[in-house]
Amino acid sequence: MKTVVSLLVFVSFCFPALAAESIKAPHVNISWLAPEKLSRISPDTIGIKFNIDPEWHIYWKNSGDSGAPPKFNFKSGNYTVGPAQWPIPKRISVGHLVNLGYERETAFLFQIAAGDVPGANSDLNLTLDLEWLVCKEECIPGITEISLSRPLIDGDSVWATAIKKQRDHFASQTPRADESPWDLKLVEKTDEKLVVSVEVKSGSSPDLFPIDGEYVNPQSPKVENVGEETQYSFSVPAGRGSPSKLSFLGVRGDESWEQDIDLAAVVNSIASGSAISSSRSSSDNSADQASLVSLLLFAFLGGIILNLMPCVLPVLSIKFLSILKTSIAERRKESLLYLAGILTTFFILGSVFLGLRSAGAAIGWGFQLQSPYIILFLILLFWLMALNFLDVFEFGDSIMNVAGNMNSAGSFSTGVLAVFVAAPCTGPFMGTALGAAATLPAAPALGIFLSLGLGLGIPFVLVSFIPSLFKLMPKPGAWMDRLKQFLAFPLIGTVIWLMWVLGIQLGSDGWLLACTLLLLIALSFWLGKTASRVVKVVAIVVALVSIGASFMAVPKVQKSISTSAVTTTTNSSGWVKYDRAQIDQARARGQAVFVDFTAAWCITCQLNKKAVLETRAAQKVFQDNDVLVMRADWTNQDPVITKALAEFNRNSVPVYLFYGKGTSKSAEAQILPQILTISMIENLFNKKE
Amino acid sequence: MKALVFLSLFVAGSIAMAEAVPGKPAPAFETSAADGKTHKLSEYAGKWVVMEWYNKDCPYVKKHYGSNNMQELQKTYTGKGVVWLSVNSSAKGKEGYTDAAEAVKVAKDTKSNATAVLLDPTGVVGKAYGAKTTPHMFIIDPKGTVVYAGAIDDNNSSDPGVIVKSKNYVSTTLDAAMAGKKVEMAATKPYGCGTKYAN
Structure with missing residues (x-):
């Protein structure tokens, strides 16, 4: 260790601006596996290589019975560096202990992207704080700083052949991303052992290494053939409880895959010591008459509040405008039709929802907005409505006349529309009610949907039916036209927002697709204004073709994006992607955890995010209290997140979960209200200190 | 025959692997100490006991002694009547x-x-308790039941600088258990150097 320090002092003396690029320390030599010139454009993978003296070893991410894995902390620089990728470890017996690690040589790999980082024009400069432990029987820890400077170039990275060969060798040993050639299932978990069955889909059976040493011992499992499958029996340390899932590294030859085994079912049946015991009790009672009544009431209240949410308010205002001039009889008829529209839509959506549920699909409320087709349809609809409100076009009696005008079909469809646009705005009370609907039998579940619809429709009906309430409404006049025109702007705002949602679902191609569609639609209406019959026909053709073509293009765009990683809203600073294992680990350490269940199409979520969660104040509170902040993005269908929500009897977003510091008091997760304030976040921590 | 050999090895293995497990009685021991006396677990009945596996040359032990962290813990809890036994199984x-x-x-x-x-x-003693590393900490209540087995804290770095940021499992467990409260985590994965038993 002293040598390292003196070496560092020496090196930094010679090159004051630089830490060393290679390190000689007791029993290890450390160097980079990096290109001579690094591509500015495409990400590359670099390695940090350890040459280890014979008989000595360093550690894998699960070090086994003793020891410690190396720690990597990239400090500064104009780059983004991915998480460490670990090559295949081996079991190393040291006395009576088993360690998991590496002998002779290994390299840890990191994806590096110089791309869109400020300062990327200059050279790559990065510094790594590196800590490791090298052991024979005795151990020597090392802590050092190692740097890397390389010029950036516009083309591909330029590698020295020998270095690249080594990099490729170690990279080939890191876990593969494709589907593994075997299935793992839990057979049995007791206080002494964990039995896992392996069904081999192709080739030979794997060696398995537990990734989390907290719950499974590192010793080789006992392997037995039972019928078609192979069972691996691991010993487990006593008294450590059970996580909800366990991860293993499956190894065959030079290839490896990481795989999870779900323990949730077993953990729940054991009852004690489960890492996350959610509020199951409420679902147990949910069959009770009393709680069903209160759920229906919640749904009804939630529906009423929904009228005030930013999604519904413009549509509702337009509807109000349209009834101002009408007679009371007509008004009543209109309002009932509107309510009927709402209830029918809720009934249909509810039935589809229940149908899919019984078919085993993991879905939740807002599922209709997880479809890019629906989003594209809504974009088109809002665009047409906005143009109409701005008096750009007279639609006359055409089918586009959805919201404003006075006719029965219009009122009914306003109701339909209200439900569709309401989906992104889960308001207070709604989460609980909809969550319960997901687990209740069909009849009461539908009851909850309808009760929500009744709440949504009732204010309009009341105003229409009760003259004294109606008198409170302003008198009709010229202002109505101005207001109508004004309301076009919130509608265009909605279009912009939906475009963003589509962009997240389909990538920038989706955004381009929708914009082109809107352009062509606008063009076709402009064409349609001319007197010429021929041009009018052309206009209709343009409109129909562009609509048809754009909807047909959706699956193609979708396909192209599903192969590349979908960029989601999770990449803002400090927030990590939802990962149950990470939560369990943080909980085990006693670290506080905050989980934001969100979706791009959920306005309430986005408001909370911008107004509270991502403010400096909130970030500071999270940082000061060392909170693991995690974001579960439900913009696209994701069964993992749907399942996580279901554990808390929810199936809509937003949901905000908080686990306090420490471990015992927090077996129960705290669910925060759906509309957040800064003080709520601050109170989470003030109470405890 | 093979199966029999295997079975006997397995049984022998599981005996050797007997451990101090939270919620179970602590293994009894009788061994000499640096003070020249013989110490038995039974003589501490009625008292809280901490067992600290120790190796003066292990960097992780040095992490906690060099920073005075271990001595402070010993002082705090022996001051409250806790019996603190450092055990050297090298x-x-x-x-x-x-x-x-x-x-x-x-x-x-x-x-x-x-x-x-x-x-x-x-x-x-080390094998009876299943002490795998130095440090490896065990806490025993006045009735002789193990209430904690595992790491000293939640940071397996060898850098003493991280101690201030770490959560100390020994003090949190003792504080809770001695106040009659529930212990948050009764078992954790110990970290450190392997215990240097005879081959």
């Missing part, structure tokens, strides 16, 4: 082995506040 010829005289000297030099330093060069 075999003769292995890293960290000391005879009684040297153990006394080391304890004095490091200003250890332990009640006693147990000498276990045969590894009998």
Whole structure:
């Protein structure tokens, strides 16, 4: 260790601006596996290589019975560096202990992207704080700083052949991303052992290494053939409880895959010591008459509040405008039709929802907005409505006349529309009610949907039916036209927002697709204004073709994006992607955890995010209290997140979960209200200190 | 025949792997200490006992002694009537082995506040408890039941600088258990150097 320090002092003396690029320390030599010139454009993978003296070893991410894995902390620089990728470890017996690690040589790999980082024009400069432990029987820890400077170039990275060969060798040993050639299932978990069955889909059976040493011992499992499958029996340390899932590294030859085994079912049946015991009790009672009544009431209240949410308010205002001039009889008829529209839509959506549920699909409320087709349809609809409100076009009696005008079909469809646009705005009370609907039998579940619809429709009906309430409404006049025109702007705002949602679902191609569609639609209406019959026909053709073509293009765009990683809203600073294992680990350490269940199409979520969660104040509170902040993005269908929500009897977003510091008091997760304030976040921590 | 050999090995293995498990009675022991006396677990009945596996040359032990963290813990809890036993299971010829005289000297030099330093060069006590690393911590309640087994804290770095940011499992467990509250985590994965038993 002293040598390292003196070496560092020496090196930094010679090159004051630089830490060393290679390190000689007791029993290890450390160097980079990096290109001579690094591509500015495409990400590359670099390695940090350890040459280890014979008989000595360093550690894998699960070090086994003793020891410690190396720690990597990239400090500064104009780059983004991915998480460490670990090559295949081996079991190393040291006395009576088993360690998991590496002998002779290994390299840890990191994806590096110089791309869109400020300062990327200059050279790559990065510094790594590196800590490791090298052991024979005795151990020597090392802590050092190692740097890397390389010029950036516009083309591909330029590698020295020998270095690249080594990099490729170690990279080939890191876990593969494709589907593994075997299935793992839990057979049995007791206080002494964990039995896992392996069904081999192709080739030979794997060696398995537990990734989390907290719950499974590192010793080789006992392997037995039972019928078609192979069972691996691991010993487990006593008294450590059970996580909800366990991860293993499956190894065959030079290839490896990481795989999870779900323990949730077993953990729940054991009852004690489960890492996350959610509020199951409420679902147990949910069959009770009393709680069903209160759920229906919640749904009804939630529906009423929904009228005030930013999604519904413009549509509702337009509807109000349209009834101002009408007679009371007509008004009543209109309002009932509107309510009927709402209830029918809720009934249909509810039935589809229940149908899919019984078919085993993991879905939740807002599922209709997880479809890019629906989003594209809504974009088109809002665009047409906005143009109409701005008096750009007279639609006359055409089918586009959805919201404003006075006719029965219009009122009914306003109701339909209200439900569709309401989906992104889960308001207070709604989460609980909809969550319960997901687990209740069909009849009461539908009851909850309808009760929500009744709440949504009732204010309009009341105003229409009760003259004294109606008198409170302003008198009709010229202002109505101005207001109508004004309301076009919130509608265009909605279009912009939906475009963003589509962009997240389909990538920038989706955004381009929708914009082109809107352009062509606008063009076709402009064409349609001319007197010429021929041009009018052309206009209709343009409109129909562009609509048809754009909807047909959706699956193609979708396909192209599903192969590349979908960029989601999770990449803002400090927030990590939802990962149950990470939560369990943080909980085990006693670290506080905050989980934001969100979706791009959920306005309430986005408001909370911008107004509270991502403010400096909130970030500071999270940082000061060392909170693991995690974001579960439900913009696209994701069964993992749907399942996580279901554990808390929810199936809509937003949901905000908080686990306090420490471990015992927090077996129960705290669910925060759906509309957040800064003080709520601050109170989470003030109470405890 | 093979199966029988295998079975007997397995049984032998599981006996050797007997451990101090939270919620179960702590394994009894009787061993000599640096102070020249013989110490038995039974003589501490009615008292809280901390067992700290110890190896003066292990970097992770040095992390906690060099920073005075271990001595402070010993002082705080022996001050509250807790019996603190540092146990050295390094075999003769292995890293960290000391005879009684040297153990006394080391304890004095490091200003250890332990009640006693147990000498276990045969590894009998260490293996009975399943001590895998140094440090490896065990807490035993006045009835002789193990209430905690595992790491000293939640940061397996060898850097003493992280101690201030770490959550100390020994103090959190003792504070809770001695106040009659539920223990948050009764078992954790210990970290550190492997215990240097005889081969």
